[in-house]
Amino acid sequence: MDPERPRRRGDPAGERDSGPAETLAFVESPVQLLNVLEWAHARASAPPAPPAPPPSPTGLLSVGVPRQTDRHTADRHTADRRPTDGTDTTPGADTTPGAHSTYGPPPTHDTVIVVLAPHDPMTRGQLRRMAELARAQGYRLRWEEARGGAGAPVQTIGGLAGPLRAARRVVIGDPFSRYVQLLLTLTRARELVVVDDGTATMEFVGQLARGERFVRWHRYRGGRGGWGARDVVFAPVSASARRMLTPNNRRSVELFTSMPVEPPSGVAVTANTFAWTRAAFGPPRLTRSTDLVGTSLVETGIVDAERYLEAVTALAGEHGATRYFAHRRENTDKLRLISGRLGLEVVRPELPLELIARRGPIGRTVLSFPSTVVHTLPLALAGTGVTVAVCDVDPGWLTAHASPRAEGFLSRVTGSARGVHRLPRMSARASTT
Known part of the structure; x- marks a missing residue:
């Protein structure tokens, strides 16, 4: 099912009317969504079922000038053919018995993953594929055209206010996102989890420990005038997000990361070892x-x-x-x-x-x-x-x-x-x- 297909009330495949969730996860990139799956796998008592296969055998699209290819290279771009017993016949896949060659029914999760869709077409395409994998794992997906026009932010935030107040746990993939920072002002969650957003996690942890404004490293220009106009306007929201991401006796903060970091006192760190990826593929x-x-x-x-x-x-x-x-x-x-x-x-x-x-x-x-x-x-x-x-x-x-x-x-x-x-x-x- 296309995660961008409009949802209708009463649609059994839709997630908007599926009731409150214990955990809300907000993602804006494919890597963030992958790391939400890794985090859920790490904390689960039993490993989730292997994912359903993506629509192409290797998930690759070649662009630019074609090159001469040998037989093995050509095999990578053939159609993905799977026998009815579920065996993965993708070139390079492990088809030995017990090596995740079959796909069982997905488990049930009390987690809703909210995709705050970006404009970039390549990012959107990867997010669609990751959304398919997440659905195959039993997660509920909520695709939000959060940047779809002048009124989109108000509509998105308004629609998420209720679920945010009901959620006990909120998982975020990008603490630098102004969207996420705004959403954090609405939550009453007692548990906040930050999953990896790549190397930006290293900068986030340093800024949190030093009590600095949240700003991406490549956007800072130095000096008192180093902050852009939008950074100044959103400074109160950023300060609120920093307070929310500082643990206290009412709220815990966890960092799920594969990066080498030294978090502030009170922030729990869980190592992301990509256990789900290794169990499900290859x-x-x-x-x-x-x-x-x-x-x-x-x-x-x-x-x-x-x-x-x-x-x-x-x-x-x-x-x-x-x-x-x-x-x-x-x-x-x-x-x-x-x-x-x-x-x-x-x-x-x-x-x-x-x-x-x-x-x-x-x-x-x-x-x-x-x-x-x-x-x-x-x-x-x-x-x-x-x-x-x-x-x-x-x-x-x-x-x-x-x-x-x-x-x-x-x-x-x-x-x-x-x-x-x-x-x-x-x-x-x-x-x-």
């Missing part, structure tokens, strides 16, 4: 090639586009990379350059990369710039023999408009990653000479 078939993971550092104004392309060229040439896994926010024109200039197969994943890699096939070596995946992929791919390597961002790649926090933050992302191989720092300009 192990993957490994290829002999190297895969390269892209980032949105250019799109967020941190890294110069030409320097980034030079670095990708150097890494692909030195390590024999053949595929480039695009970040969901990467610009299509940039990806066409990567495909045409470098001859790499550019892939737009339909699911978070942790699931794509676990399903396979995946390269024996995965290269990445500083990003969330240098922390999550070693966990998701534990025991598979895949090497994850990270290339530092040279300070010379940063744009004149980059946040003064950028260099230190990116270095911390790389330096704190466990289970990865660090590549020697290189100069993008020097790499092409």
Whole structure:
């Protein structure tokens, strides 16, 4: 069922009229939704049933200039054919008995996952696929066009006020989201849980511990004038959210994360080991090639586009990379350059990369710039023999408009990653000479 299909009162497939839920989870990205499933798995007394298969065999969509492919590469793009007994015949899937080759009925959860839908089409597409997996696990989904027009925010917040007051537990994926911060002012929940939103979790924990305003690291410009006009307007809401996310004798706060963090006193930390992902998918078939993971550092104004392309060229040439896994926010024109200039197969994943890699096939070596995946992929791919390597961002790649926090933050992302191989720092300009 399409999670964006309008719900009608009395529709048995709809969630709007399904009664109050003990737990409300708010997500705005595919990774946040994945980590809600991981959190629920970690706290459940019994593991949930394996998920129903996504609509495509590997969740991949290739874009850009086609490349010559061998038989194994072509297999990745064939239709997903499953026999009636539920056996997973996806190339690279483990079909041995007892290895999650069949799909049973989903369990029942007293949890409603609320998707605050973004505008970005790639993010929406991944969220649709993740919503299908969550429904197969027995969760109720509520898709909100929270940004669908001038009146959408008022309608969304008004419609969620009742469920928020009734929920005993609220799970959020992005404490920096102004939407989420507004919603937190309405809740009476005695338990608040923050699940990973990637490397942003590291910045959130630091700001919470220091009592600072919540602002994304790449948006801070430094000095007294470092806050944008919208940040100033929302400062009271942000301050309220910070108070809500500070535990007291009436409310507990839990952080579910795979990042290395030192939370403030009283905040409970639960490790995200990607146990659900590993139980439900794989192990993957490994290829002999190297895969390269892209980032949105250019799109967020941190890294110069030409320097980034030079670095990708150097890494692909030195390590024999053949595929480039695009970040969901990467610009299509940039990806066409990567495909045409470098001859790499550019892939737009339909699911978070942790699931794509676990399903396979995946390269024996995965290269990445500083990003969330240098922390999550070693966990998701534990025991598979895949090497994850990270290339530092040279300070010379940063744009004149980059946040003064950028260099230190990116270095911390790389330096704190466990289970990865660090590549020697290189100069993008020097790499092409």
